Amino acid sequence: MTCEVTIAEGTLAGCECTAYDGLKYYSFEGIPYAKPPVGKLRFRDPQPVDSWSGVRDATKPGNKCAQIDPYGKRKIEGSEDCLYLNVYTPCLPADKLEKLPVLFFVHGGRFLIGYGHYYRPDYLIRHNVVLVTINYRLNILGFLCLNIPEVPGNAAMKDTIMALRWVKRNIHHFNGEENNVTAFGESAGAGIVTSYLTSKMADGLIHKIICQSGVSVSDLFITDEDPIEKARQVSSYLGQDILDPRKLYESLLNTPLDDLLYALASAELSRPPAVVRALLLPVLEKKFDGVEQFFDDYPMVVMRENRFKKLPILCSLHSHEGALFLRKDEHGRIMFEENFQYFIPRYLYIKPNTIKSLKFANNLRDYYFRGKKVDEATAKEYVNLVSDHYFARDILLFSELVSKYNKDLYLCRFAFGGNLNIRTMKNLDMKGASHGDLLQYLFYRSTKAGKCNEKDTMVINAITEFWCNFARSGKPMWSQQQFEWLAYSKEDRLCLNIDDDGLKLKTYPNFDRLKFWYNLMGDRSKI
Incomplete structure (x- = not known):
């Protein structure tokens, strides 16, 4: 009609x-x-x-x-x-x-x-x-x-x-x-x-x-x-x-x-x-x-310089963001990047193949792999590296910067491995969620709706209600929640963690990995 x-x-x-x-x-x-x-x-x-x-x-x-x-x-x-x-x-x-x-x-x-x-x-x-x-x-x-x-x-x-x-x-x-x-x-x-x-x-x-x-x-x-x-x-x-x-x-x-x-x-x-x-x-x-x-x-x-708009912000990331961006060969095997200089942020302006860039790359290799070879046996460590480099490092840096001046930032970490997820993590035989998975629980797809079980439906209901109530009032709320989703701050770094065990408010896990990056980077450039 x-x-x-x-x-x-x-x-x-x-x-x-x-x-x-x-x-x-x-x-x-x-x-x-x-x-x-x-x-x-x-x-x-x-x-x-x-x-x-x-x-x-x-x-x-x-x-x-x-x-x-x-x-x-x-x-x-x-x-x-x-x-x-x-x-x-x-x-x-x-x-x-x-x-x-x-x-x-x-x-x-x-x-x-x-x-x-x-x-x-x-x-x-x-x-x-x-x-x-x-x-x-x-x-x-x-x-x-x-x-x-x-x-x-x-x-x-x-x-x-x-x-x-x-x-x-x-x-x-x-x-x-x-x-x-x-x-x-x-x-x-x-x-x-x-x-x-x-x-x-x-x-x-x-x-x-x-x-x-x-x-x-x-x-x-x-x-x-x-x-x-x-x-x-x-x-x-x-x-x-x-x-x-x-x-x-x-x-x-x-x-x-x-x-x-x-x-x-x-x-x-x-x-x-x-x-x-x-x-x-x-x-x-x-x-x-x-x-x-x-x-x-x-x-x-x-x-x-604290010249940005002070608006309520809801920020989310996945537990394994970078998994979607792994290169694979024709047999589906991971092609591991040998040159870790590619993991140096551009905004540091470190010229490649210099003493400084080689030292940075070696520090990354030592921290994530602890002397082990970069191969299938250390695939989880490699996924952590690319996830932190492409996404988590800068998303948490954003959260740290904003929360310094704005007390209305809410962080969500999505690690749920439900039936609507893209097959990225399943193909790697790993638990967690990767880039694009959360979207599947926010926007309806007729091709996926039939796969929903009770847990998937609960996650759909929770996320959509959190997001829409945030849009309504600036506070993310869910009618079934048993705790208050508190704002992120540099003191406790709280996030709503969504995984296979349910929803929980907890300190953001693995921040020590990101702290390593921030210490290694020193003063960031202007970008």
Whole structure:
């Protein structure tokens, strides 16, 4: 059954849906929140969306951002015309007027893949919240920076801001409370939503943050490497050798989309396999007249100087984040990285193959492996190393920094090995959870729902209620909880630990491993 809602830009026709448990909700998909960034608007900051006349169909999703399918024959799917969002609400003003908390979800995917409508609302919508999911520009379309006004960088980040401005303007038409918006992201998306804490562009648009498996101070997130040199590297795979940024811009602007994405893929694949961060990343922008800066300083600097927004934050990570990123051979065996210099954070600016870098690498090897060989017999130690390096080190550093000035940060450690988990840990014959597992208990997938047992259902109910009550009040609560989830502090480092034995409030385990990193790193650089 269709239903209509009129927003600032025109009238939308959505549809009434039935969730897996029989609950009715309303779905409006494929809503444009900015002009299509095509033609001369490729790489440019997003432009305000145009109004329309008549009734616009919002019963199916908009285009996903152009990307290379990582699972098939590496074909290109999606479109440059991709700035669309989706709204799911349990009720509309025509039924009854409500002011419901809004969950604004930013997907992950290493800034290379992903789309909003993959994430279904069934588990969340029953807690009386409005869910918004978005598409934003990925890869070179969203992260090219040439240090010129037309391509200042961070177009993707500004896409998400444009979507938040749409929410501010329109979400009340869906019974959402525009002054109670929780920015909610996973992996790369978590890096984006935590960056709102230090970006002036997000002022007044967000009121709480949920970040899962990612933060803006991560070694995987922001870079101060020369963005023009990276653009030249991509251009070289198009057979070009262009030094001038403006000529480079003209060339890339007129390059066919498929050629552009395959050139970027070639540049990505030319790097060592141990490098998991994307080639093109958020940057600290240069200042240009008439151009809004997303970042005017590095997140680490702003946070250290206590200039960030003091908002309630719910932060989560998995017990074995890095397991998903292990390289395997054709027989499924782990390919262990021999050169531990790849595990030195970029933000330390330690040159490779120097006395300092070799000493750092040897210290890592000695600490995690205690003189043992790095092989199948020490696979658990290796998983701990890559998990700490790629994720835990910087997520806990973020928690330490924030909690120094903000007493409303709640930490969750997810180690539950349920039936909905991705098979990463089972394939390694290890207990715990890895990158992406928590998502399976927040967003409904019809292909997985039949696997749920009683324990899985309990975890779904607990997590979705914790998350939605946090969005409602800034406090994570669950109707079945037998203890209060207390905020994280440097004194006791409490976290909600979820594992096969249930839920427990405890001191974050293995902090000694992260303390080792912090001592080894000394004073962090500005990033």
